[in-house]
Amino acid sequence: MTENAIFGPARNPLTIALLVLAEASILQVASTLDPLRNANRQLGYEAFRWRVVSRDGGPVPLTCGLSLPSSGPLRAAAGADALFIVAGFHQDAVAPPALIRDLHRMAVRFALIGGVDSGPWIMARAGLLDGYRATVHWEDLEDMAARHPAIEVVPDRYVIDRGRVTIGGAGPAADFMLHLIRCRHGAPLARQVAMSFQTIQTPGAVPQIASSLREPGLDPRVAAAAARMEARIDAPETAASTARAVGLSPRQMEKLFRTDFGTTPGAYALNLRLQAARRLLTDTRHPLVEVALRTGFTSPATLSRAFRNAFGISPGSLRRG
Numbered sequence: 521m522t523e524n525a526i527f528g529p530a531r532n533p534l535t536i537a538l539l540v541l542a543e544a545s546i547l548q549v550a551s552t553l554d555p556l557r558n559a560n561r562q563l564g565y566e567a568f569r570w571r572v573v574s575r576d577g578g579p580v581p582l583t584c585g586l587s588l589p590s591s592g593p594l595r596a597a598a599g600a601d602a603l604f605i606v607a608g609f610h611q612d613a614v615a616p617p618a619l620i621r622d623l624h625r626m627a628v629r630f631a632l633i634g635g636v637d638s639g640p641w642i643m644a645r646a647g648l649l650d651g652y653r654a655t656v657h658w659e660d661l662e663d664m665a666a667r668h669p670a671i672e673v674v675p676d677r678y679v680i681d682r683g684r685v686t687i688g689g690a691g692p693a694a695d696f697m698l699h700l701i702r703c704r705h706g707a708p709l710a711r712q713v714a715m716s717f718q719t720i721q722t723p724g725a726v727p728q729i730a731s732s733l734r735e736p737g738l739d740p741r742v743a744a745a746a747a748r749m750e751a752r753i754d755a756p757e758t759a760a761s762t763a764r765a766v767g768l769s770p771r772q773m774e775k776l777f778r779t780d781f782g783t784t785p786g787a788y789a790l791n792l793r794l795q796a797a798r799r800l801l802t803d804t805r806h807p808l809v810e811v812a813l814r815t816g817f818t819s820p821a822t823l824s825r826a827f828r829n830a831f832g833i834s835p836g837s838l839r840r841g
Contacts, residue, residue: 527704537571538604541611543610546588552606605642620642623646631683638657654673654679659799677727742773745768745773756789759785794827797812
């Protein structure tokens with residue numbers, strides 16, 4: 521839904537405050553701000569303004585090793601029309617309770633509050649998404665739905681619901697900003713901005729995983745098979761079952777997977793599950809038995825053997841490290 525004046529045609533400048541938290545990525549920041557910068561260039565005037573704020577008012581260390589300057593702490597966001605929270609890894613650590621309380625208190629000052637990547641987690645912890653539809657990065661969808669049952673969690677690239685917008689990652693952030701530009705200044709400008717970056721806008725309602733597998737030249741049956749594997753990480757099916765579901769024989773599917781991905785369907789599916797296990801081990805506190813169940817392994821011992829074979833380290837050693 522877009523029941524918000526921010527999404528109506530307008531010539532007056534829109535001011536956005538960007539709360540960037542430690543361990544966010546530079547791509548998330550650029551995908552949020554650069555479309556607005558380009559729109560200003562195309563229009564010839566300052567239709568969008570922005571300021572970056574941080575948890576403590578200092579520079580923000582990003583995942584690439586660079587530090588992003590800021591204009592001050594969260595209170596420096598006052599006066600902006602919209603506040604966007606950009607967060608990446610370890611959101612519990614980078615957004616302590618004091619910051620969550622400040623966000624809850626200041627929320628009424630903004631016509632729109634948004635979150636990028638794991639930014640929706642921060643919004644949820646501040647009680648800003650209860651009763652709303654929302655999304656988050658696809659790796660966190662299940663956990664967010666379990667921890668926040670008052671939120672209708674969906675797998676879309678981005679979701680607009682009244683005064684809230686939640687965005688699943690860097691690519692969807694660019695899609696949302698193109699949508700915002702289109703709403704305020706028309707489709708021709710949004711197309712010009714997209715063309716400047718040699719990209720196209722993907723609608724928000726497209727599921728994150730489905731959109732990530734629409735690679736040029738990728739056989740659609742391979743994409744469908746990969747999507748099934750991703751959706752069944754906790755309950756994997758046999759390669760033969762996947763092949764039948766997408767209209768291929770096992771031999772045909774193996775040939776296509778070797779051509780498109782350079783590996784077998786079984787190895788591809790196992791890698792998806794092991795990568796999911798690694799994310800859960802490093803980014804959550806779930807016990808090993810739960811990590812095993814969530815990634816389709818029959819026991820922690822089975823997961824440990826496969827994990828050590830793939831990464832040369834045990835799950836317990838990775839988590840301790």
